Amino acid sequence: MDRQNNIQRIGILGAGKVGIVFAQLALKAGYEVAIAGSGDISKIALSVKVLAPNAKVYRPEEIAAHSDAVILALPLGKYTTIPKHTLANKLVIDAMNYWWETDGKRSDLSASDVSTSEIVQSFLVNSRVVKAFNHMGYHALHDESAEPNAKQRKAIALAGDNEHDINKVSNIINNFGFDAVYVGPLAAGAILQPGNVLFGANFTAQKLRATAAQLHELLIFSTSLLSLTKPNPQLDALQAHEWFKCDNNTTLTLMGNAPHEIKPSTIENELNTFKEFVQLESLGAQYTRLIRYGSRAIGVIWIETYDTAELNGPSIHIMIGDKKFRNKGVGQWALERMLTFAKNSLHYTTMHSRHLSSNAAAAQLLQGVDFKKSGKPYLDTNGLTWQNVHKINL
Amino acid sequence: MSASKKNKSHNVLFGLDTFGDLPTNEKGELYSHPQAIRQVLKEAILADKLGVDIFAVGEHHRPEYSISSPETVLAGIATSTKRIKLASGVTVLSSDDPVRVFQRFATLDALSNGRAQVMLGRGSFTESFPLFGYDLKDYNTLFEEKIELFAQLLNEQAVTWSGTTRASIKNIEVYPKTESGRLNTAIGVGGSPESVIRAARYGFPMMLAIIGGSPDRFKPYIELYKQAAQQLGMPAHPIGMHSPGFIANTDKEARDIAWPHYKTSYDRIGASRGWAPFSREHYLQEIEHGSMYIGSPETVAQKIAKAITALGVKRFDLVYGGGPMAAHDRLQMIELYATKVIPRVKELLKNG
Numbered sequence: 019m020d021r022q023n024n025i026q027r028i029g030i031l032g033a034g035k036v037g038i039v040f041a042q043l044a045l046k047a048g049y050e051v052a053i054a055g056s057g058d059i060s061k062i063a064l065s066v067k068v069l070a071p072n073a074k075v076y077r078p079e080e081i082a083a084h085s086d087a088v089i090l091a092l093p094l095g096k097y098t099t100i101p102k103h104t105l106a107n108k109l110v111i112d113a114m115n116y117w118w119e120t121d122g123k124r125s126d127l128s129a130s131d132v133s134t135s136e137i138v139q140s141f142l143v144n145s146r147v148v149k150a151f152n153h154m155g156y157h158a159l160h161d162e163s164a165e166p167n168a169k170q171r172k173a174i175a176l177a178g179d180n181e182h183d184i185n186k187v188s189n190i191i192n193n194f195g196f197d198a199v200y201v202g203p204l205a206a207g208a209i210l211q212p213g214n215v216l217f218g219a220n221f222t223a224q225k226l227r228a229t230a231a232q233l234h235e236l237l238i239f240s241t242s243l244l245s246l247t248k249p250n251p252q253l254d255a256l257q258a259h260e261w262f263k264c265d266n267n268t269t270l271t272l273m274g275n276a277p278h279e280i281k282p283s284t285i286e287n288e289l290n291t292f293k294e295f296v297q298l299e300s301l302g303a304q305y306t307r308l309i310r311y312g313s314r315a316i317g318v319i320w321i322e323t324y325d326t327a328e329l330n331g332p333s334i335h336i337m338i339g340d341k342k343f344r345n346k347g348v349g350q351w352a353l354e355r356m357l358t359f360a361k362n363s364l365h366y367t368t369m370h371s372r373h374l375s376s377n378a379a380a381a382q383l384l385q386g387v388d389f390k391k392s393g394k395p396y397l398d399t400n401g402l403t404w405q406n407v408h409k410i411n412l
Numbered sequence: 413m414s415a416s417k418k419n420k421s422h423n424v425l426f427g428l429d430t431f432g433d434l435p436t437n438e439k440g441e442l443y444s445h446p447q448a449i450r451q452v453l454k455e456a457i458l459a460d461k462l463g464v465d466i467f468a469v470g471e472h473h474r475p476e477y478s479i480s481s482p483e484t485v486l487a488g489i490a491t492s493t494k495r496i497k498l499a500s501g502v503t504v505l506s507s508d509d510p511v512r513v514f515q516r517f518a519t520l521d522a523l524s525n526g527r528a529q530v531m532l533g534r535g536s537f538t539e540s541f542p543l544f545g546y547d548l549k550d551y552n553t554l555f556e557e558k559i560e561l562f563a564q565l566l567n568e569q570a571v572t573w574s575g576t577t578r579a580s581i582k583n584i585e586v587y588p589k590t591e592s593g594r595l596n597t598a599i600g601v602g603g604s605p606e607s608v609i610r611a612a613r614y615g616f617p618m619m620l621a622i623i624g625g626s627p628d629r630f631k632p633y634i635e636l637y638k639q640a641a642q643q644l645g646m647p648a649h650p651i652g653m654h655s656p657g658f659i660a661n662t663d664k665e666a667r668d669i670a671w672p673h674y675k676t677s678y679d680r681i682g683a684s685r686g687w688a689p690f691s692r693e694h695y696l697q698e699i700e701h702g703s704m705y706i707g708s709p710e711t712v713a714q715k716i717a718k719a720i721t722a723l724g725v726k727r728f729d730l731v732y733g734g735g736p737m738a739a740h741d742r743l744q745m746i747e748l749y750a751t752k753v754i755p756r757v758k759e760l761l762k763n764g
Contacts, residue, residue, distance in 0.1 A: 023482050064643065065605035068636040117685070119538045122548045157625025161701070212686020219688065220697075 025109075025186055026050060029085025031100060032092035033062040036113065039156045040089050043163055047193040052076050052084035056092070056099070061135035064348055079104050087190065089151070090114050090138070095121030097138050106144040109183055111190070113151040114138070115212055127182035133208040135177065136242075148178035148187045148199075149207035158220045163195025173197040175216065175230065176206030196284055197223040200229045202312035205242045211234040244348065246307040246319065246355055248299070251292035257315040258288040261339030274335055274374050276400035295320070307363070309338070311354045316340040317354045320371075321360055328398070329406065332360070333370040336383075347381045357387065361412040368410050375403040419473035422443035424753045426722060427466030427729035428459050428746060429654050431675070434477030435739040436542025440524045444734055451739055453488055455746055462492035462750030467493075468501035468654075468729060469613035473539040476557065476680065476736075481518040498524050501619070501729070502533030502600040506554040508561040509578065511571075511586055517595055518588045527593055531619055532559060533563065533600030534607075537741075553577060556610075559599075559746035563614045566594055585731035597705065598652070601633075608633050617649035619727070623656060626734050627719040634723060651680045652727030653719065656734055657705030659748040660741070666707045671695060674704075703728035705730060714755065728757075 030037050033055040044051045051073040055062040059075050067074050074084065075261065081088055090100065094114040112135045115126040117129040127134055135149035151174055161173040174196040178184045188198035188311055199210060201290040209230060210216050259270065262283035270280050282289050300302035303324055309317040317338040325331060336352060338344050360366045373380035375395045389407040396401055434448045456467045467489065469482045469723055479485055483498040488496055498520065503513055513530065521528035534555050541548050541663060557575040564571050568589050574580035576690075585589060585735075599616040601607040606749055611618040620630055641648035660666035671692065678690040698704040707713045718730055733742045 034606065035602075036755060062605070064609065064640055065636060067638050119685070120551070155624065157629065157702075160629050161626050210568045214686075215688045217686050217688055218682075220694070293727060312599065 025086045025190060027052065027085045027087075028190070030054070031079040031081055031088060033066060033091050034091070036156045036159075037089075037091035038065065038069050038405055039160045040091055040113070040151075041066065042072045042160065044071060045072055046163070047195070049193070050074075050084075053077040054071070054081050054238050056096075068303045072107045072144075082108055087111060087186065093117065094127060094134060094138075095124060097141060098329070100142065102142050102145070107143055108145050109186060110138075110142055111149045111151065112138050112149045113158050113363045115152050115217075117212070123343075133177070133205050134211060135204050135207045136160045139204060146178075146180055147204065148176055148180075148183050148185050149204060149210065150174055150191060152174035152207075152217050153210040153219050155218060155220070161364055162220060162408045163254075165195070166192065170222055171195075171197055172220055173199045173226040174287040175201045175210050175219070175226055177204050177210065179203050190191060199223050199226045199230065203243065220314055231406075232237070243312050244351055244354060245310045247310060249292045249295050249306055249308050250297060251289055254292050254315045255285050257306035258291070258318075258339060259283050259285045261341075262288075265341075269337065269339065272374070272377060272380075273295050273335075273397075274372075274404065276402070279400075292374040305359070307352075307356065307359075309348060311340075314340075317352070319356050321356065321364070324389065326333050328396075328404065329370045329372060331370050331408075332366050332367060334360070335371065345379075350386055353383070354385045357409070368408060369411055369412060370406065370408045372404050372406045373404045381405065423650075423726055424758070425497075425652075426464040426749075426757070427468055427497075427499070427654070428464055428728060428749065429470065429521045429729045429731040430455070430479075430733050431470045431472050431731075432485070433733045434476055434478060434736060435733065435742055437739060438524075440738075443478075443739070444480040446626075450483060451742075452479065452485060452597060453492065455742060456489040456496065456748050458494050458586050458743060459750060460489075460496040463641065463752070464496060464746075464750050465726070466497040466529075466729060468499035468529075468550040470501045471535065471540070472537060473543055474537065476677065483520045484614055485526070487520050490520060495527075497527050497529055497553035499505065502531045502535055504535040504540050505558045505562065505761050506534055506551065507544045507546050508558075510558045510565060511581070514586060515532050515588070515597065516560065516563040516750070519524075521595060522588060522593075523567070529596040530600060531598045531600050532562065532616075533621075534602075535622070536602065536623075541585075550577070550740050559610070559614060562597075568593060571663075588697050590653060590729045592618050603630065603633060605633070605636060608636050609640045612637050612646055612648070613644055615646040615649075619652040619653070619654060619729075620723075620725075622628075622653050622719075623731075624698065625702050627653065627703060628634075628722055630723055634725075635699040649725030650694075650731065651723070653723060653725045653733055654729035655703045655705055655719070656731040657712060658732065658734075658737075658741075659709055659745045661708060662750075663707040665712050666698075666711075667699065669737070669741055670706050672736070673737045676733075677735035697706070709748050709756060713753045713756035713760060717757045720757070720761060 030040050031054040033053050041051050041053050053073050054076050063075050066073050079101040087109040089111045091113050094116050106250040131283050135147055139147040164171045174191045176187050190199040267280050295306040304320055306320040308315045319336040322333050336349055338348055384407050389409045390407045392406040395403050395405045424435040425577050430451050432448055434443050435440055469485050469575050471482050471537050472478050515609045517528050517530040554577050557577045561573045570585050571581050571582045572583050599611040600619045602621050658666050658670040660669055675690045699706050703713050720728055
């Protein structure tokens with residue numbers, strides 16, 4: 019079997035119904051398996067011998083030393099009993115769920131938009147946590163494991179922040195007999211938890227992917243999923259085309275573009291725009307960042323370093339392309355970070371911007387991050403009225 | 413149990429289990445709790461008349477189920493039936509007093525001329541905890557201590573016991589005593605290795621609740637029970653299983669009748685646990701490869717025979733009437749189970 023990334027030994031914390039199924043899957047896949055219950059070896063030795071022969075039984079604190087990756091299969095309510103120091107620098111796969119009938123009522127673990135894997139990650143502060151396997155019932159995990167090319171092979175979703183770890187866990191998922199479907203950063207793992215449509219999902223990769231995409235839209239908005247990154251023209255062009263194709267040019271008009279300035283949105287046109295952004299950045303003329311929610315692009319923010327006829331000095335501009343993310347504080351979140359970037363990396367002390375006088379939302383947004391009006395409103399050559407603003411002492 | 417002992421296949425006992433789900437009348441209106449309880453009595457009398465071996469009722473504390481006091485219902489059934497065994501499935505021992513459980517079932521045993529069986533379990537629900545003033549975080553301790561006390565009570569001698577979950581008992585006799593000298597007791601297990609070993613440790617027969625996925629998955633658990641019993645020097649009793657099902661004249665009729673009721677019942681429970689809604693796809697998957705015994709008498713008989721053979725169990729209970737099903741469909745199902753399915757399973761087992 020594929021031994022990419024050198025994961026040869028799987029450790030499992032928890033030797034109940036779920037932990038035993040992981041041991042069985044790992045053994046079937048050819049891994050060495052180390053498993054621990056809540057304490058004494060003698061309490062689980064017989065179960066493991068009969069149910070998962072060849073798995074080795076250890077105490078919880080000994081598991082890390084005998085494994086390259088550790089699966090958490092204990093009740094979530096007991097996560098603080100995990101021997102965290104032994105798991106430092108270790109890849110940890112969180113398969114736990116909040117289950118009030120076992121864990122008791124716990125408001126700290128049951129908020130619908132909180133990924134419990136983030137809670138686990140903040141406890142295991144020196145480990146690398148990836149969420150996986152939690153959404154499928156242990157019956158199905160046992161029964162549905164199948165060869166890579168099996169028809170209707172089922173999929174396991176994973177969420178994590180580190181690309182190398184995501185690859186490693188995807189590989190483990192595949193070896194356990196499932197297709198791996200990445201659904202986003204650790205925070206996005208909330209969509210796999212009790213109360214969401216994916217909890218209990220026993221789906222093919224195609225269906226799992228489609229359901230996850232819908233859920234990202236429905237999910238209660240959480241700023242912990244936002245990030246600013248450089249454009250990825252091929253992918254972002256597709257997303258930008260989605261923003262504009264049914265938009266009747268309202269977004270670009272709101273931004274102050276006259277009808278004759280707006281090109282029809284095609285994937286090719288969008289791709290050229292993003293390629294231009296990349297080129298402008300290499301010349302130091304413009305710094306463009308995509309605003310992302312999970313892995314999806316929802317807007318653009320950019321700094322023009324050059325003077326224009328209207329703005330004397332560097333200026334900042336922002337557009338939330340995905341309408342679902344407007345009026346949620348995304349603009350302020352992005353402006354604050356981009357202004358910090360302008361100050362710390364570009365060493366600017368003053369920043370300019372402008373908005374259509376009629377665009378109250380833009381005016382309010384810029385005021386919210388301490389931009390002040392510079393001068394009176396003025397007409398441009400297209401007959402639009404603008405208001406310039408600026409911020410000093412970045 | 414009688415003359416059939418010499419034949420291997422006839423060693424298997426067949427039961428019917430219910431939680432006393434509220435059924436509906438001809439107009440589709442839901443029965444009240446008292447009506448639903450009387451319906452269960454009617455069903456038990458029919459099952460007894462048609463030769464079903466065991467009738468088991470489970471303890472729940474939820475609006476959709478009418479039975480919270482299994483032994484009271486069973487006592488009613490006891491005086492109207494002749495030969496059917498009367499079991500709980502399960503009695504939630506964690507939130508009950510072992511002494512009272514023993515006394516109530518010993519009383520049932522007297523009323524039924526020795527036909528009572530108590531099946532102890534933790535139950536798949538937790539409503540009894542707040543109701544009787546227990547804390548879910550003591551789940552394990554409560555069950556562990558109370559089963560220890562119950563095991564002592566079964567000896568029908570003076571009891572001495574102390575623990576953290578109940579007042580101590582010092583050398584006290586508990587009444588009534590049973591005629592056989594030992595109340596028939598089993599333990600219901602959902603598939604955690606710890607529970608399997610616990611059943612072996614106390615020398616209780618084990619009943620597996622197989623309510624999802626393939627029954628084959630439980631093979632190693634049966635092996636675990638046997639090995640644990642051997643290591644601990646306890647007898648390894650025959651093992652039983654229970655699974656949900658519904659029978660009608662054809663596969664299509666059975667699937668169509670049962671579907672909305674299973675969906676209602678699954679989704680109601682799922683809502684509190686955060687499960688996604690039950691899909692028709694999942695339903696059909698469980699019927700074809702999992703643990704729902706739904707179809708024509710032939711289909712269900714084949715599936716039961718297959719599971720009995722695969723696991724080597726000596727008792728099969730069909731959990732019937734899941735969700736707000738019409739009362740007449742339930743009665744017809746019991747008739748088909750007793751007159752068509754059970755004889756056919758016995759035939760299949762005999763012919764290997």
